[in-house]
Structure formats: structure tokens, C-alpha cells
Amino acid sequence: MTNITELLQxxxxxxxxxxxxxxxxxxxxxxxxxxxxxATGGGKSLxxxxxxxxxxxxxIVISPLIALMKNQVDDLNERGIRAVAYNSTLxxxxxxxxxxxxxxxxxxxxxxxxxxxxxxxxxxxxxRFPVRLIAIDEAHxxxxxxxxxxxxxxxxxxxxxxxxxxxxxxxTATAIPAVREDICTQLQxxxxxxxxxxxNRPNLSYRVVPKNKPVEFIxxxxxxxxxxxxxxxxxxxxATEDLAETxxxxxHMASAYHAGLLPEVRKKVQEAFxxxxxxxICATVAFGMGIDKPDVRYVIHHDLPKSVEAYYQExxxxxxxxxxxxxxxxxxxxxxxxxxxxxxxxxxxxEQSGIAFKKMQEVVDYCETNSCRRKYLLAYFGEEYPGExxxxxxxCTHPQELFDGTGVAQNIVRCVRQLPTKYGxxxxxxxxxxxxxxxxxxxxxxxxxxxxxxxxYDRNTYLTWIGDLVRQGYLxxxxxxxxxxxxxxxxxxxxxxxxxxxLPLPRKTRQRRSEVPGQDAMTPEEGALFLAxxxxxxxxxDGENVPPYVIxxxxxxxxxxxxxxxxxESFLTIGGVGEYKSKKFGPAFIAEIKRFVxxxxxxxxxxxxxxxxxxxxxxxxxxxxxxxxxxxxxxxxLKKEKSALLDQAMQSGIEEEGRYALRCSLSKVxxxxxxxxxxxxxxxxxEVGLVRLKDVDEILGKDVVTELCTITESKTFRVTExxx
Numbered sequence: 158m159t160n161i162t163e164l165l166q167x168x169x170x171x172x173x174x175x176x177x178x179x180x181x182x183x184x185x186x187x188x189x190x191x192x193x194x195x196a197t198g199g200g201k202s203l204x205x206x207x208x209x210x211x212x213x214x215x216x217i218v219i220s221p222l223i224a225l226m227k228n229q230v231d232d233l234n235e236r237g238i239r240a241v242a243y244n245s246t247l248x249x250x251x252x253x254x255x256x257x258x259x260x261x262x263x264x265x266x267x268x269x270x271x272x273x274x275x276x277x278x279x280x281x282x283x284x285r286f287p288v289r290l291i292a293i294d295e296a297h298x299x300x301x302x303x304x305x306x307x308x309x310x311x312x313x314x315x316x317x318x319x320x321x322x323x324x325x326x327x328x329t330a331t332a333i334p335a336v337r338e339d340i341c342t343q344l345q346x347x348x349x350x351x352x353x354x355x356x357n358r359p360n361l362s363y364r365v366v367p368k369n370k371p372v373e374f375i376x377x378x379x380x381x382x383x384x385x386x387x388x389x390x391x392x393x394x395x396a397t398e399d400l401a402e403t404x405x406x407x408x409h410m411a412s413a414y415h416a417g418l419l420p421e422v423r424k425k426v427q428e429a430f431x432x433x434x435x436x437x438i439c440a441t442v443a444f445g446m447g448i449d450k451p452d453v454r455y456v457i458h459h460d461l462p463k464s465v466e467a468y469y470q471e472x473x474x475x476x477x478x479x480x481x482x483x484x485x486x487x488x489x490x491x492x493x494x495x496x497x498x499x500x501x502x503x504x505x506x507x508e509q510s511g512i513a514f515k516k517m518q519e520v521v522d523y524c525e526t527n528s529c530r531r532k533y534l535l536a537y538f539g540e541e542y543p544g545e546x547x548x549x550x551x552x553c554t555h556p557q558e559l560f561d562g563t564g565v566a567q568n569i570v571r572c573v574r575q576l577p578t579k580y581g582x583x584x585x586x587x588x589x590x591x592x593x594x595x596x597x598x599x600x601x602x603x604x605x606x607x608x609x610x611x612x613x614y615d616r617n618t619y620l621t622w623i624g625d626l627v628r629q630g631y632l633x634x635x636x637x638x639x640x641x642x643x644x645x646x647x648x649x650x651x652x653x654x655x656x657x658x659x660l661p662l663p664r665k666t667r668q669r670r671s672e673v674p675g676q677d678a679m680t681p682e683e684g685a686l687f688l689a690x691x692x693x694x695x696x697x698x699d700g701e702n703v704p705p706y707v708i709x710x711x712x713x714x715x716x717x718x719x720x721x722x723x724x725x726e727s728f729l730t731i732g733g734v735g736e737y738k739s740k741k742f743g744p745a746f747i748a749e750i751k752r753f754v755x756x757x758x759x760x761x762x763x764x765x766x767x768x769x770x771x772x773x774x775x776x777x778x779x780x781x782x783x784x785x786x787x788x789x790x791x792x793x794x795l796k797k798e799k800s801a802l803l804d805q806a807m808q809s810g811i812e813e814e815g816r817y818a819l820r821c822s823l824s825k826v827x828x829x830x831x832x833x834x835x836x837x838x839x840x841x842x843x844e845v846g847l848v849r850l851k852d853v854d855e856i857l858g859k860d861v862v863t864e865l866c867t868i869t870e871s872k873t874f875r876v877t878e879x880x881x
Contacts, residue, residue: 170735205292214287368489392460562660
């Protein structure tokens with residue numbers, strides 16, 4: 158069998174696997190149905206990408222979003238692995254090219270949506286090819302218990318009928334036990350091997366901040382992280398637009414994203430974020446699974462998420478590259494009413510509605526817990542955190558001060574005992590505070606001994622304390638949509654005064670400066686080189702029309718900044734490079750590193766270049782590439798000028814002026830002095846000199862222009878009617 162470690166090194170540039178990757182890959186290569194549950198950033202994709210290389214033939218990857226398919230296809234092709242996506246964005250010629258690749262057996266991975274996959278015509282077509290593996294990404298979408306349930310995923314249960322001998326690997330990052338069982342049942346997986354990795358994301362820190370002046374907090378935070386990418390989740394579309402507008406007014410590169418935008422606008426915003434043209438997205442949950450950007454450094458929830466699963470997945474979009482990330486939730490009990498309203502108006506049956514309200518309460522418990530937030534999240538997914546504290550959440554790094562709240566707890570328990578039936582925390586709080594609400598008088602609760610015995614604290618503080626007593630087991634909460642508070646066996650302990658009850662002091666508004674434990678330390682020189690390498694990466698990515706992280710991850714660039722490889726052999730030792738990318742991108746990065754260390758920065762290159770001439774040649778090539786990029790930018794500006802001139806001419810209704818303006822605009826290209834590049838880079842001349850007929854049609858009309866001049870060597874290019 159092919160050595161999978163050698164393939165890992167050759168194509169991905171790593172010498173060892175992440176936890177569970179090797180076991181999952183081995184299970185797949187053994188032909189076993191496999192369920193893999195691994196935290197975001199844990200390397201799920203490799204668990205079907207590497208087997209696809211070993212198995213040969215065709216691997217079908219079912220993915221829920223076109224954007225997610227594109228990201229993976231771009232990444233694989235940049236590694237020298239042939240992958241294609243087959244979806245509605247392809248035109249006739251592109252579909253034909255995909256089909257030709259399948260027939261020639263040059264395509265290793267075919268990415269497709271669940272809807273397209275289950276069309277009879279597609280299944281009949283794909284059955285002609287040697288399918289070796291089926292991978293189902295985001296497999297939790299198949300379960301009604303999951304937080305992103307998609308009915309079309311249910312159709313995938315028929316895959317076993319069409320491909321009975323082909324192994325299926327189902328992958329997800331968030332699946333509680335009920336969801337895992339549902340996945341296996343719905344997909345008809347047989348003799349399935351399950352691999353449940355840790356849900357712990359040690360590189361992430363968690364913080365809940367009182368929601369006081371949230372916009373001021375967000376602005377202050379972003380000013381502390383000017384070079385970082387971040388996502389800010391909001392509950393409403395209007396909130397995303399208002400916040401994005403405020404950020405832009407303060408000089409930040411931000412855009413809004415929500416389902417109410419036109420598809421082309423959403424696509425444009427998403428691509429700008431992925432390509433680092435903007436750094437901040439203000440989004441609703443519509444900005445979801447399609448985001449595969451690994452270098453998001455922070456995720457802020459401006460409003461409450463709907464469930465702990467949703468929060469885990471949304472906040473988990475930070476730090477996918479393994480570098481530090483911050484997850485901040487702005488919490489106010491006032492937001493509960495908004496979430497409750499949305500849930501009450503969701504199109505759900507009674508059972509689903511009850512589940513949704515229960516999940517909302519679990520989010521409140523997360524926000525109000527005084528224990529380690531990491532332990533809370535892991536316990537939710539059935540995992541126990543081994544340590545007492547994680548050292549990377551606000552409750553561990555800045556524990557909330559407690560006081561002996563036995564007297565307060567006794568008051569609360571007495572009030573619950575005096576009620577004729579069970580009521581919610583809100584009613585109990587109203588009684589303790591001596592509320593004058595009409596319902597209190599109608600029910601004669603103002604006659605209870607506990608009435609008005611709790612003055613001196615505010616409503617939110619009492620609601621928090623009642624929740625804390627529930628978490629400590631001194632009270633119980635039952636019901637989902639309208640939960641009520643009940644006594645427990647431990648309630649009597651409070652009334653007897655046998656044990657002291659510690660409660661949190663009311664939390665003050667804290668807007669501490671960001672603290673991210675474990676951040677990789679770089680010297681000032683390494684930091685400067687890292688930023689220089691990011692610029693090289695951005696230039697190369699723009700040239701390839703792919704996101705920067707597809708070239709190399711931040712972690713890989715940090716290793717380059719630290720090790721400073723100045724020859725190919727040293728460059729290959731950097732994690733995440735690999736042979737294919739070393740040949741394709743290595744010269745540009747090596748040239749930049751050599752240029753950087755040759756300046757007086759007190760830095761010494763590692764892997765000293767064995768040939769000084771080679772170093773100068775690499776630097777020269779890279780500088781030429783930069784010059785070409787600069788020229789292309791000037792060309793783009795000229796095209797904009799051309800368009801403006803044509804618009805001006807057409808507004809005047811003068812067709813001849815339109816043609817003259819077109820020629821004048823193109824003639825200015827002579828000033829760029831491109832003759833030196835003509836032979837080596839003819840595509841530049843084609844792009845500058847040739848005007849596409851369909852563009853002219855749109856501007857001047859089909860029947861107006863039949864002939865255009867090009868500037869290349871004063872030749873003319875005649876367009877005939879047949880060319881239309």
C-alpha cells in the first residue's frame with residue numbers, strides 16, 4: 158500500500174498526522190463505513206482527500222455550499238491534486254470540461270451538492286465511472302436534532318442503493334450523541350467505525366462581556382487588533398448594516414452580510430473577506446458553513462446565539478489555522494426577549510419549539526456560569542475537561558468574586574415554597590422585589606411572607622442568582638418554552654442553614670483589553686518579516702485568483718519568518734509547504750526573505766544560499782513579477798477611464814465620439830512602455846489591445862460598431878458579423 162505519511166509530506170508538507178486522522182484514513186482505506194467527529198480545525202478534509210489519492214478512481218464529496226466547494230477545489234488544485242466542483246455555476250463549456258476529465262480518469266475528487274447528487278440523471282451518469290469513496294461533509298445536516306438541519310440531506314440515504322460496495326465517510330465538527338446516532342441510521346451505514354475527537358479548541362479563548370455600550374466595546378476591540386480578520390454576528394439584518402456602516406465611518410474595512418442581500422452582493426462580500434480585501438464581516442447566521450477562512454482571529458457575538466451548538470460552530474470559525482483566536486459574547490438579559498420572540502414566530506411544531514427554547518436556556522446558562530466556560534462547552538458535547546481551570550476563559554483568568562449568599566438563597570427558596578404552584582424565575586423575582594404588577598395583586602401574591610423581602614438588588618441580579626442555585630442543584634428548572642422553578646432535595650439544606658451557599662457578586666461592566674493566552678511570540682524583526690511575507694502571499698493569491706490562505710497559512714508564514722529559509726532545501730522543511738507549492742511559490746518567498754535579511758535588521762538567514770547568483774536571480778524574478786502586477790493595476794485604471802469616456806459619449810448621443818474616446822483611451826497604454834514585455838508576456842497585449850465585442854455591444858449597441866482597432870504593432874482587428 159502507498160505510504161500515507163509520504164503522501165502527507167509530498168502534498169501537504171507535514172510529517173505527522175493530527176489526532177485521529179491516521180485512524181480515520183486507515184478505516185476508510187480498509188473499506189469501512191466511517192463516522193468522524195472532529196473539532197473545527199482538526200483536519201477533517203484530509204480524512205477523505207488523502208484516501209482519494211491512494212484509492213485512485215473517483216471520490217465523490219458531498220458538500221452543502223458552493224463557496225465551500227470552491228475553497229476546497231482551489232486548495233487541492235494548488236497542491237497539484239485534480240479536483241472539480243459540479244454545480245449550477247458552471248456554463249456549458251465548463252461542464253463539458255468536467256465530464257471530459259471524468260472520462261479521462263484525471264479527476265480524483267468531484268464536489269457536488271446533495272440536491273444535485275441525488276438527481277437520477279446524475280446518478281446514472283456517475284455510475285459510468287470508478288467511484289471508490291463517498292465523503293459526506295457537514296453530516297450533522299442530515300439530523301433533525303442538528304442545528305443546521307437540511308431536509309435534502311435525508312435523500313442521501315439512497316446512496317447505499319446505488320453504491321452498495323463503496324465505503325462512506327461522514328464528517329462533522331458538531332454532533333451530540335443523538336445526532337451521531339441519527340447520522341448512522343439515516344445514511345444506512347453498516348458496521349460503522351466511529352471516531353470521536355476532542356471538542357476542545359485549546360487555541361481559543363472564551364469571554365462573556367456585559368452588553369453595555371456594545372458599539373463602543375467593539376470599536377475599542379478592533380482598534381487593538383487592526384491587522385486581524387474578524388466576524389461579528391448580529392441577530393438582525395439591520396443591525397449588521399448599521400454596525401458595518403459605523404465601522405467604515407471609523408476607518409475600518411467592514412461589510413454587512415445577510416440573507417436579504419442579492420446573491421451577487423453576498424458573493425462579492427464573501428470573496429472580499431476571504432481574499433483579505435476587507436477584514437471585518439458584520440453578519441447574521443446566514444454567514445455560515447461556507448466560510449473556510451483559517452486566519453479569522455476573533456468572533457464577536459453582538460447578540461445571543463440560538464443554541465450552544467450554534468455558538469460552538471460560529472465561534473469556532475476563529476483560529477482554524479491553530480493560531481490563537483478570541484470568542485467574545487456580549488450578554489444582556491434584555492436580548493432574551495428578542496430571541497424568544499424569534500423562536501415563537503419560527504415555523505416549528507410544538508416538539509421542535511420546546512427543543513429550541515431549551516437550547517436557548519442552555520445558552521443563558523453558559524453566559525451566567527461562574528465555572529470554566531471551556532468545561533461547560535465540552536460537558537455539553539459529552540466530554541470532560543481534565544483540568545480544574547483552562548486558563549483561557551474569563552472565569553478562569555479573572556474569576557468572579559463570590560460572597561456568602563446563604564441569606565439570599567434562603568429568601569429565594571422560601572418564596573418558591575410559599576407559591577401554590579410552580580412559577581418561573583421572573584415571577585419569583587417580582588415577588589421578592591415587591592412588584593406592583595397587576596398579576597401579583599390578582600393572584601394575591603403580595604400577601605405572601607416573602608413579598609418585598611428581597612429589596613436592595615436589581616431584577617437581573619436575582620434572575621442570575623436563581624439560575625446559579627439551579628446549577629448548584631439547590632433548585633430545579635423544568636419545562637422548555639415556559640420553564641418553572643421547583644424545589645429539590647438539597648433545598649432543605651439551605652433552609653436549615655447547614656451549608657454556606659456562595660453566590661456571585663453582581664458582575665460589574667468590564668471592558669478589559671484583549672488577552673489571548675498562548676499566542677506565538679515573534680520578535681519585532683520576525684513580525685516585520687511576517688507582514689512582508691503576507692504581502693507576497695496576497696500578490697500571488699490575487700494573481701492566482703484564490704484566497705491568500707490557499708497559497709500558505711499564517712502558521713506557515715510565521716515559521717518562515719522564524720526560520721528564514723533562503724534555499725529550496727530549507728524551504729521544504731517548513732510545515733505546510735510540500736513539493737508542489739515549493740516549486741510554484743518558493744522562489745517568490747525565498748527572494749523576499751533574502752531581500753529582507755540582507756538589510757541591516759540583525760537577522761541571519763538559515764540555509765545560506767549556496768549560490769549568490771541564484772539569490773539575485775530569484776530576487777530579480779520576483780521584482781519583475783511585482784512590476785507586472787503594478788502594470789496590470791495601471792491597465793485596470795485605464796479600463797475604468799475608457800468606460801467613463803464611453804459613458805460620457807453615449808450620454809451625448811454621439812456615436813462617433815464614443816468610438817473616438819475608445820481609441821484615445823487605448824492609445825494611452827503606449828505610455829506604459831510594454832514593448833519590453835511583448836514577447837515574454839503576450840497576454841498583457843491581448844488584454845490591453847483587444848476589446849471584447851460583447852463589451853462594445855453593451856455600450857454602443859450591436860448594430861453600431863463593426864470594426865475596432867488594436868494597438869499591437871499598429872495592426873487592425875476586424876470583427877465580422879459572424880464573430881457575433
